[in-house]
Amino acid sequence: MTIHIGNRREPFVDRFLIDELGPGAVHRLHHPRREGVALPFDQPWEGGLALHVTILQDGDLYRMYYRGWGIDPSRPANEEGQNLPVTCYAESRDGYAWHKPNLGLCEWHGSSANNIILTGPREVTQRFSPMLDDRPGVSSSERFKAIGGNQRTGLHLWTSADGLHWSEQPGTVIEGDGFDSQNTIHWNPTENRYVCLFRSFKDVDGERVRWISRTMSEDLVHWSAAEELDFGTAPPEHLYTNQAAPYVHAPHILIGTPARFLPGRWALSPQQEEEIGLHTPETYEGLPGALSDTVLITSRGGTHVDRTFMEAFVRPGEDANDWVARSNYPALGILPTSDRELSLYVARHYGQPTAYLERLSLRVDGFASLSAGFDGGEIITKAFTFEGSQLRLNMSTSAAGSVRVEVQDADGHTLPGYEIESCDELIGDEVDRRVTWGEHRDVASLAGKPVRLRFQLRDADLFALQFD
Structure with missing residues (x-):
């Protein structure tokens, strides 16, 4: 053929x-090269649990959306009044130097001097994932679209004209069991449909494995029945996120950088745990007992996904602070920052006071x-x-x-x-x-x-x- x-x-x-x-x-x-801190999560409304980052290129402006979730060590994790997740925004003209604008849109602890664009509902701000829909004919009032929600609420659709002021559209978009992740949405030019990739669970030999499923729509209202992605002969692994979108230089190919989650696996010695302050009140209590890194997946349409390479695409590295659960989770968005370079971003030091987003670079097509x-x-x-x-x-x-x-x-x-x-x-x-x-x-x-x-x-x- x-x-x-x-x-x-x-x-x-x-x-x-x-x-x-x-x-x-x-x-x-x-493997991409580490280029240093792109954005520290150093504001009290961002905190150690900042995650689920999306980066969009809007003309000559790079836009970043991410979950802020500060840990208040003076309160038990589930106590009423403990900080709740918010959706934050940053921007850049080159993808290297990032700025957190003082937007004045949302109040946090009595002040609106912050870069927060959404403060609720919690189910949305915890996992808010936008896309830029700049195809010809798309209404200017809906250039930006986003989904957010969880297994209790389902996934809901949000729209925006400027990427800062968002409106929720009525009705549940997608219902299902899962969604405990950064669920994503994109326009697939090969299939001429919107595609939502979302967290699901698959029973594999009696184990409930974190999986990825998808559904499609022509109008963002009527969605097809959910289908699990087919990874062929690749051994099953927990893929916590999907972070997949059409590759900017070859949009007929979907390239994803899921976070691979390894429950029950641990690498730090008691001495290393003490050195990084793993058990202090300022550090998230859910870090021990699992490891994470980043892998590479590709697809040319449909439910079939290639895991041509089973090894890690981004490793935790030398820093002991990244050998904890849910660190090394990549952002959604692999974007050009020069004619020869792609930039991607990875969350480091998750759940710790030093949490930050790192930029990594890769030559064009250099996967x-x-x-x-x-x-x-x-x-x-x-x-x-x-x-x-x-x-x-x-x-x-x-x-x-x-x-x-x-x-x-x-x-x-x-x-x-x-x-x-x-x-x-x-x-x-x-x-x-x-x-x-x-x-x-x-x-x-x-x-x-x-x-x-x-x-x-x-x-x-x-x-x-x-x-x-």
């Missing part, structure tokens, strides 16, 4: 295009690559058709390394003029490198015809391809 990729960007985050990985070639997961060492390796794609006249690659080599490309017909026969030997050697580190074959400066004559690509890598990584 021939795949049609048109002029879409195809990052190698899954095995969709890969037919053969020859000797010496591997499909490798990459995974086709890779080979110094001895080299080859990869052959499945047969596909394309549109355009130029083949461009996101690639990186060492000074001694290289990438070469051969074009074959659907049966694997080399096309004259497009042999590996004719390909001009590609050396360097570029996100948009044009491929040429001597006098053959383009591939326009091959557009619309079934072809395969044979890549020859030497001490190199190939992150994505695109025809234009």
Whole structure:
């Protein structure tokens, strides 16, 4: 069967295009680089339980929404008058430096000098998750949409014109058992529907495992029956969040960074627990007895989800404060912060007075690559058709390394003029490198015809391809 990729960007985050990985070639997961504190949760209404972060790009403005939930050590956790969760807001012009504006919208402990946009109901502010719906034809009064709720109330829809002033829409949107997480909503251009991904539970050999389900809607009023996501042959794991949305540079692919939760697993010694103040009144009492990190999932529509890589995408790291339950939970939103860079954000030091949001960086399409060492390796794609006249690659080599490309017909026969030997050697580190074959400066004559690509890598990584 021939795949049609048109002029879409195809990052190698899954095995969709890969037919053969020859000797010496591997499909490798990459890991984002830690860039330091993006936002400290240092206000009393934010506190140690700040979490469930969403980041949206609205033109040249980055908008951040998150739960604030300060711990009052003078009161028992469930006492009447203990602080309740609120929804907070921050913004940035570059995705690096963040500002908490004094909005004056909501009162907290007698003052409205804060960055709070919602103070209730609790079921919503605890898990408020927005999206930006800027498609043509969408009412300006509903550019921003959000869902919030829990298993008791169901998920409700909220809308806003400016992302700051929100109105709840009447009626329950989605009912079900679960929702004890950051449930998310997005427009899926492949399925031409709104998709809500939400927490559910699945019975696996008698254990109630935290799972992800989905439902779809054309109008945000009528929703399809819930369906569990299908992770194929991947072993079941507790996925506490989904954090999935269409990838900004390839919106036909859903990329998610769920928080993986490991109940009953512990790494800290009693001495380390004492050093980080694990059992002090200012620290959330629910941190011991579980660990968390971040994994990578992808989907090309429907309920099937690929877990091509089972290892962690973001590890807890060297800081003992992050080896506790519910730390290392990623934000929803992987966004470009330059032509070559993506930024993602992870909550650290959860439940502790030092809680903060960290920025991490990744090269564009840099989630995974086709890779080979110094001895080299080859990869052959499945047969596909394309549109355009130029083949461009996101690639990186060492000074001694290289990438070469051969074009074959659907049966694997080399096309004259497009042999590996004719390909001009590609050396360097570029996100948009044009491929040429001597006098053959383009591939326009091959557009619309079934072809395969044979890549020859030497001490190199190939992150994505695109025809234009």
